[in-house]
Amino acid sequence: MAKDGPTSHPATMEHPSRRAILRWSAVAASTGLAFGCAPALSRAQAQQEPRHWNLGNMPSQRGHRVLVTGGNGYPEEDRSGLGYQDALALAKAGADVTIASRNRPRGEEAVRRIRQSAPEATIRFETLDLSNMASVASFVDGMRAAGQGLDLLINNAGVMGRPQRELTVDGYERVLATNTIGHFALTAQLMPLLRAGRDPRVVWVCSLRAADSLDFDDLQQEKAYDYAAAYDRSKLANLLLAFEMDRRSKAANWGVKSLAVHPGVARTNLIPNGPGLDSREGRRFRTMPFLFQPAAQGALSTLYAATTPQAVSGAYYGPTGIGGLRGPPGPVEPPVVARDPALATPLWMAMERLGRTRFA
Numbered sequence: 001m002a003k004d005g006p007t008s009h010p011a012t013m014e015h016p017s018r019r020a021i022l023r024w025s026a027v028a029a030s031t032g033l034a035f036g037c038a039p040a041l042s043r044a045q046a047q048q049e050p051r052h053w054n055l056g057n058m059p060s061q062r063g064h065r066v067l068v069t070g071g072n073g074y075p076e077e078d079r080s081g082l083g084y085q086d087a088l089a090l091a092k093a094g095a096d097v098t099i100a101s102r103n104r105p106r107g108e109e110a111v112r113r114i115r116q117s118a119p120e121a122t123i124r125f126e127t128l129d130l131s132n133m134a135s136v137a138s139f140v141d142g143m144r145a146a147g148q149g150l151d152l153l154i155n156n157a158g159v160m161g162r163p164q165r166e167l168t169v170d171g172y173e174r175v176l177a178t179n180t181i182g183h184f185a186l187t188a189q190l191m192p193l194l195r196a197g198r199d200p201r202v203v204w205v206c207s208l209r210a211a212d213s214l215d216f217d218d219l220q221q222e223k224a225y226d227y228a229a230a231y232d233r234s235k236l237a238n239l240l241l242a243f244e245m246d247r248r249s250k251a252a253n254w255g256v257k258s259l260a261v262h263p264g265v266a267r268t269n270l271i272p273n274g275p276g277l278d279s280r281e282g283r284r285f286r287t288m289p290f291l292f293q294p295a296a297q298g299a300l301s302t303l304y305a306a307t308t309p310q311a312v313s314g315a316y317y318g319p320t321g322i323g324g325l326r327g328p329p330g331p332v333e334p335p336v337v338a339r340d341p342a343l344a345t346p347l348w349m350a351m352e353r354l355g356r357t358r359f360a
Helices: 018-031 043-048 082-092 104-117 133-145 174-189 191-195 227-252 280-287 300-307 341-355
Strands: 065-069 096-101 122-127 152-155 201-205 257-261 316-319 329-331
Touching: 065 082, 082 096, 082 104, 082 122, 082 152, 082 300, 096 104, 104 122, 122 133, 133 174, 133 191, 152 174, 152 300, 174 191, 174 227, 174 341, 201 227, 201 300, 227 257, 227 341, 257 300, 300 316, 300 329
Parallel strands: 065 096, 065 152, 096 122, 152 201, 201 257, 257 316
Antiparallel strands: 316 329
16 A cells, blocks of 8 residues: 655655665565565566556546545645555546545545545445445445446455454454455446446555465464455455456456556555554654655555556556566566466355355
8 A cells, every 4th residue: 555755755755766766665575665576677667657656547437336445544744645646546537436444534525635636526425334244245235226336346454463363343354344345345346337337446555565375274363363464365365355356357248347457665654553653664654765655656556557548457466667666667577376267166165154245
């Protein structure tokens, strides 16, 4: 998840040399900011993509109905939220946007700020607690009652756990519930609206920090809890689900695209609001600001996958700079394990059980 970068840094920080990026990539890998292999962009892929895709390349979104989970991370100090930047850009492009999160005061303030920046925006806030399966079902009931289709779902909301394991009202580990179970349940229950949409897409916001394995005997870390591992595993789970949804959509002719993205390393409130600035991640967040690109830049991967005709279901998009830390968005390679149906199938079944829902 990403936040706006500091404006006080000199311009050279925003346009680093290749040697500097290589050095920062090594630091990021050694400190745990980026896990897994660096995304690779093939020559054929590169020839199909705009070299520096930005908001100026985004097609008009007029007439599109969009739901962004999270979205209440309006700019504060030198940080912002990816979902807020997604909602702002899509509203400016003419989309009818709903942002949904559990914090009503922050959500309403985010809407107010977006309307201030884009007076013609069509945007609203709705309450949704992804860690609570009853809240997910109630939210979807409200969406269905409106009697309108849904063209784009951005599964953006996410948390990084605190040092102590926390349980939700359903008895689930909080990070997995919010980042993965809730989004799976939401997506499944919204399928009738998505299938009625125009070129419908589901974009799963993942991370360079995706783990390299899942423990199905301890999916919720009841035996041994580590807040960073909980986050990393939830992001691998989202990658697996994104690609499994693509396979199932194609096999059953659902007509809904499923795409995965990551924002590189971006400056958001994920760490300050999670483990805190005194945690090991928090210390890196404070002392190595040059590693983090602004949230608005990190959000481009999501916006690219969500809006461009070039975006392909089942693909993975992220920054195409060295190490995948920053740079213009484009297709990148996920970890090999993320495309393994032998992992995705039991995970899908576990999500159906925990989320109390099935795709139809």
